[in-house]
Amino acid sequence: MKHDPDSIQKMLRLKRHERPPEGFFEDFLSEFQVRQRNVLLREPLWRIALDRIGAFFTTDRRAQWAYGTATIAVVAVAGYSVLPAGGPSPTTERVVSAPTPAAETFVATGPSALVSGEFAPLSVPGAGPQPPGDPSADARPHYVIDARPVSYAPPYRF
Amino acid sequence: MTAAFAAPFSAGFNPAWDSAKVRPRMEDPSRAEDNDLVARTQAGDATAFDRLVVKYSPRIYAVVYNMTANHEDTSDLLQDIFARAFRAIKGFRGKSSFSTWLHSIAINFTINFLRKRGRRHTVSLNDVDAGIERDEEFIEMTSPDTPRRAHELREIQMRITDAMMKLSEDHRAVVTLHDVQGLSHPEISKILGISEGTVRSRLFYAHQKLQKYLNDLREP
Numbered sequence: 001m002k003h004d005p006d007s008i009q010k011m012l013r014l015k016r017h018e019r020p021p022e023g024f025f026e027d028f029l030s031e032f033q034v035r036q037r038n039v040l041l042r043e044p045l046w047r048i049a050l051d052r053i054g055a056f057f058t059t060d061r062r063a064q065w066a067y068g069t070a071t072i073a074v075v076a077v078a079g080y081s082v083l084p085a086g087g088p089s090p091t092t093e094r095v096v097s098a099p100t101p102a103a104e105t106f107v108a109t110g111p112s113a114l115v116s117g118e119f120a121p122l123s124v125p126g127a128g129p130q131p132p133g134d135p136s137a138d139a140r141p142h143y144v145i146d147a148r149p150v151s152y153a154p155p156y157r158f
Numbered sequence: 159m160t161a162a163f164a165a166p167f168s169a170g171f172n173p174a175w176d177s178a179k180v181r182p183r184m185e186d187p188s189r190a191e192d193n194d195l196v197a198r199t200q201a202g203d204a205t206a207f208d209r210l211v212v213k214y215s216p217r218i219y220a221v222v223y224n225m226t227a228n229h230e231d232t233s234d235l236l237q238d239i240f241a242r243a244f245r246a247i248k249g250f251r252g253k254s255s256f257s258t259w260l261h262s263i264a265i266n267f268t269i270n271f272l273r274k275r276g277r278r279h280t281v282s283l284n285d286v287d288a289g290i291e292r293d294e295e296f297i298e299m300t301s302p303d304t305p306r307r308a309h310e311l312r313e314i315q316m317r318i319t320d321a322m323m324k325l326s327e328d329h330r331a332v333v334t335l336h337d338v339q340g341l342s343h344p345e346i347s348k349i350l351g352i353s354e355g356t357v358r359s360r361l362f363y364a365h366q367k368l369q370k371y372l373n374d375l376r377e378p
Contacts, residue, residue: 008337008368008369008372011295011318011372012337012338012368013293013295014290014295014296014318015220015315016220016338017287017289018223018283018284018285018287019285019286020219020232020233020284021229021284024219024233025215025216028233029211029215032211032241036241036244039241051245
C-alpha cells in the first residue's frame with residue numbers, strides 16, 4: 001500500500017473546521033470564574049497558605065535570599081540575647097566549684113548533753129587538720145554521734 | 159585594499175546571515191501580548207488571565223477534542239487545564255512561549271485523563287463551521303448535491319474521528335498538533351518534551367496507520 005501522507009493530511013485538515021456548539025466559548029469564561037470561586041471556598045486554609053508560600057518562593061530568587069538572610073539574622077540575634085553578657089554568672093561558678101563542706105563530728109560533752117543539746121566538735125585522730133572556717137561552707141554541720149549515750153553506759157565498773 | 163575588502167568574504171563571511179545575528183529579532187506581537195498578560199496576572203491582575211482564557215480556549219478546545227472525541231469530556235478538561243494554568247502561572251519563567259506552555263499542560267492533562275479512562279469512550283461529533291463549504295479537499299470528497307453533502311460530511315467526520323481514536327495517545331497527540339493545529343516540528347517537540355526526530359517518526363507511523371484506516375474514503 002503506497003503511503004500518501006499528503007492526502008491523509010488534507011483529510012485531517014478538515015477537522016480544523018469543527019467547532020463546539022454555538023455559545024460555548026461565550027459561557028466558558030463565566031463558568032470558569034464560578035468554578036474557581038467554588039474551589040477557593042471549598043479549599044482548606046492551610047492548602048491555600050501552602051500554595052501561596054510555594055508560589056512566593058518560586059517567583060523571585062531575590063526574595064528567597066533576602067528572607068533566608070533575615071531568618072539567619074533573627075536567629076543569631078535571638079541566640080546572642082539569650083547568652084548572658086561577660087561570661088558565665090557568679091552563681092554558676094559558686095555552684096560548680098564549691099567544695100563539699102567537711103563533715104564535722106560532734107560528741108556529747110557530758111551526760112546531760114543529750115538533754116541540754118550541748119555538743120562539741122570531735123577531733124578524730126588521723127583525719128588531718130580541720131580546714132579553717134570556710135565562709136563558703138555555710139552548710140549545716142552533720143552530726144555523728146560516736147559516743148555511747150549515757151543511758152547505755154554500764155552503771156558499774158570493774 | 160581590494161584584497162582586504164575581499165578577505166572577509168573569502169573566509170566565509172556571509173553579510174546576510176551575520177547581519178541577522180547582529181540585528182535583534184523582532185518579537186512576535188502575539189507573544190509580546192501574551193508576555194504582558196502573563197506579567198499582569200503574576201502581579202495579581204485576574205482580568206489579564208481572563209483575556210488569556212478567551213484568547214486560547216478555542217485553540218485548546220480543538221486540541222483536547224481531537225484527543226478525546228467527546229464534547230462533554232473536552233469541556234470538563236478545559237476547565238481543569240485553565241485552572242491548573244492559573245495555579246501554576248506564578249512559576250512561569252518565560253523560557254518558552256505561553257502558548258507552548260499552555261499546550262504542554264493541555265496535552266499532559268488529556269493524556270493522563272485518557273489513560274485513566276481506558277479504551278471505553280463515546281464519540282460526540284462537533285458542528286462544523288461554514289468555512290468547510292469552501293475547503294477544496296471537502297469539495298473534492300463530497301458530492302455537489304447539498305443535502306447529500308451534509309450527510310457525507312457527518313460520515314467523513316465520523317470516519318476520521320474513529321481512525322484517530324484507534325491511534326495511541328502519543329501518536330494522536332502529534333497528529334493533532336501537526337495536522338489539525340498546524341504546528342511545526344520544533345514547536346511540537348517543545349510541547350511534548352521529545353526530540354524532533356521522535357516527532358517525525360511518530361508522525362510517519364501515525365500517517366501509515368491512518369492511511370490504512372481511511373483508504374476506502376479516498377477510493378472513487
